[in-house]
Amino acid sequence: MGNTRIMLKVKAMEHALSLSVFSRDYRSPSGFYLHENELIELEQKRYTVVRNTNSYLTLRLYPGPDGKEVLKLEFLWMKEEEDGRLSGKDVEFQVSYKMFKDSIGKSYAHMGEDQKMLSLMKWRRPPLEFCCQKNLKEAVNNPHIRRKLGHFLGKNFLWPRSKTIYFCDDFEPYSFGFSEETVNGCGMYGAVILHGRENMKKAYYSIHT
16 A cells, blocks of 8 residues: 555444544455454553454554554455455554544544544664674574564564664573664664563563663
C-alpha cells in the first residue's frame, strides 16, 4: 500500500470489537471480530494472534519514537474462490494505542457507534551501529538467537527522528544497551534484553527504556 494512510474503523459490542480497514485501493470484506479476552492477552504479552474463520489478525504493542505505545496490526483477509482455492490480502499498519483505546471507550459510550482513526505515517529505520562486538558475535553464532535478533531488529527502531541507533554490550548474555542520536542531539536510551534464556527456542527479545 506504499505510503497511503489507512483508516481503521472500530465498533464496540458487548465483550468484543469489530475492526474494519479502508484505504484508497482496498476495503476489508467484513468486520474482524476481536474478543475482550484477546485485548487482555495483548496487554499482558504485548503480542497476540487472532483467527476469524480463514482470516487472521496479528497485534503487537511496542514503544514509538516518543516512548508512547504504538499498536501494530497485520491483517490477512482470506476468501474462498469459486474453484475452492483461497486467496487473500495482507494489510499492515500502525496506530496510536492511546487513540485505539479512546476509540473503544467512545464507541461504548455512544451505543456502538463507529469510531474512525488514521494509521500513523510509516517510519524509516535509521542505521544501527554496534560499538561493541562480543555479545553480537555470540548471538550470531547461535542459530536460534541469530534469527530472533534479526527478526526483532527488523520489526523495531523504526524511528523517524533518529540519525543513528548505537548499541553496546549489556551485562546480560546476548543483550545490548542502546542510545539514540537524533537531529536535535541525544534521544532515547535503554536496553534490548533477551528473556527466557533457560529455553533458547522460546526465548524472546524486548525493549526496556
